[in-house]
Amino acid sequence: MRATEEIERAVDVLRAGGLVAFPTETVYGLGADASNPAALRRMYAVKGRPSTHPVIVHLGDPEQLDEFARDVPDDARALALSCWPGPLTVIVLRDPARVCGEATGGLDTVGLRVPDQPLALELLRAFGGAIAAPSANRFGRVSPTSADHVRADLDGDVDLILDGGPCAVGVESTIVDCSGTEPSVLRLGGVPLERVAELLGRPVGVRDAGQMRAPGTLAAHYAPRAQVVVVGHTAVAARASQHLAAGRRVGLLALAARVPDVVPEGLAILKPPGDDAEYARVLYARLREADQLGLDVLLAVPPPTRGLGAAVADRLRRAAAAAAH
Numbered sequence: 001m002r003a004t005e006e007i008e009r010a011v012d013v014l015r016a017g018g019l020v021a022f023p024t025e026t027v028y029g030l031g032a033d034a035s036n037p038a039a040l041r042r043m044y045a046v047k048g049r050p051s052t053h054p055v056i057v058h059l060g061d062p063e064q065l066d067e068f069a070r071d072v073p074d075d076a077r078a079l080a081l082s083c084w085p086g087p088l089t090v091i092v093l094r095d096p097a098r099v100c101g102e103a104t105g106g107l108d109t110v111g112l113r114v115p116d117q118p119l120a121l122e123l124l125r126a127f128g129g130a131i132a133a134p135s136a137n138r139f140g141r142v143s144p145t146s147a148d149h150v151r152a153d154l155d156g157d158v159d160l161i162l163d164g165g166p167c168a169v170g171v172e173s174t175i176v177d178c179s180g181t182e183p184s185v186l187r188l189g190g191v192p193l194e195r196v197a198e199l200l201g202r203p204v205g206v207r208d209a210g211q212m213r214a215p216g217t218l219a220a221h222y223a224p225r226a227q228v229v230v231v232g233h234t235a236v237a238a239r240a241s242q243h244l245a246a247g248r249r250v251g252l253l254a255l256a257a258r259v260p261d262v263v264p265e266g267l268a269i270l271k272p273p274g275d276d277a278e279y280a281r282v283l284y285a286r287l288r289e290a291d292q293l294g295l296d297v298l299l300a301v302p303p304p305t306r307g308l309g310a311a312v313a314d315r316l317r318r319a320a321a322a323a324a325h
C-alpha cells in the first residue's frame with residue numbers, strides 16, 4: 001500500500017472509532033480519536049490501563065495549542081513553541097469541548113504534544129483532530145520502539161499498525177506540568193531537564209513518583225521479565241560472578257566505554273550503545289532482548305545523568321524497582 005493510501009485508511013479507522021498504532025519519535029502510540037468516548041474506552045481496554053489514568057493527546061500543529069487548551073500560561077506556550085514538533089508534553093487546562101474527559105481520566109487538565117515523526121504528522125494533519133495515545137504496549141510492560149514490538153504486544157487488538165521504522169529518540173516525552181503556579185517536571189524524557197530550565201529561564205523541579213498521578217511514573221513500570229539490577233561499572237564483575245555462581249543466566253547493558261575489559265565467563269554482553277542518545281534509542285529493544293535471550297538477571301550500568309542520560313537512568317531505576325516487587 002502507498003503511504004498516502006495507508007494514511008487515508010488510518011484516518012477512516014480513527015473516524016470510525018477504531019484504534020491505530022502509529023510511530024512517534026519517542027515510542028509507538030496506540031491512537032484513538034480524542035473526541036470519541038467509545039473509542040477511548042476501547043483504547044483503555046486494549047491497553048489494560050485503569051480509566052482514571054490520563055493519556056497524552058497529540059496534535060498535528062503547534063498552532064492548535066489554544067484550540068484544545070484554555071488559559072494557556074506563558075511558560076507552557078514558550079515550551080511548546082520552542083520544542084514542538086518534539087518530545088515534550090505540556091500539561092495545561094483542557095477545553096472540554098475538544099478533549100473529552102475519557103482521555104484525561106476525568107481531570108480538567110490535558111497533556112498535549114506535537115510529535116516529530118513524518119508519518120505521525122501526516123496522520124495528524126490528515127485527521128485534523130486530536131489523537132489520544134498512550135504508548136502502544138500493555139499496561140506495565142516495556143514501551144514499543146518498533147512496529148514489531150507493537151505487533152508482539154497488541155496484534156489482533158488494533159485495527160491498523162503504521163510502520164515508521166525504529167523510533168529516533170527511544171524514550172518517552174518529557175512531561176512538564178504547567179497547570180499549577182510553578183511548572184514542574186512529571187517525567188524525564190526526550191527533552192533534557194537542562195533544556196527545559198533554559199527555556200523557562202529558571203531552574204525547574206522534578207516531582208518525585210510518590211506525589212504523582214502519572215502512571216508512566218509509577219515505580220513499578222517499564223519492566224522486562226528479567227530482573228533488572230542497576231549497578232556501577234566497577235561492581236559489574238563481582239555482581240555478575242555472584243549471580244552466575246547461583247546458576248542464573250546473566251546479561252550486561254552498559255555504554256561501550258563502561259563495559260569492563262575482563263568479564264566473568266558466561267556473562268552475556270548486550271550490544272553496547274556508544275553514547276547517551278544511542279542508549280536512549282536502544283534501551284527498550286535491549287530490555288526485550290534480555291527476555292528473548294531468557295536472561296534471569298540483567299545488570300544495567302546507567303549512563304551519566306546529564307542530557308538524555310537522566311531519562312535512561314530513570315527508566316532503568318523504574319525497571320529495577322518493578323523487578324523488586
Ligand code: TXA
Nearest residue numbers: 026028029054055109110111134135172173214215216
Ligand atoms: O512520548 C510519549 O509521551 C508517548 C508517545 C506515544 O507520545 N506517550 C506516552 O503515553 O508515553 P503514556 O500514556 O504511556 O504516558 C503518558 C503519561 C502518563 O504518565 C500520564 O499519567 C501522564 O502522561 N499524563 C497525561 N495527561 C496528564 C494529566 N492531565 N495530568 C498528569 N499527568 C498526565
Ligand code: MG
Nearest residue numbers: 134135143216
Ligand atoms: Mg507508557
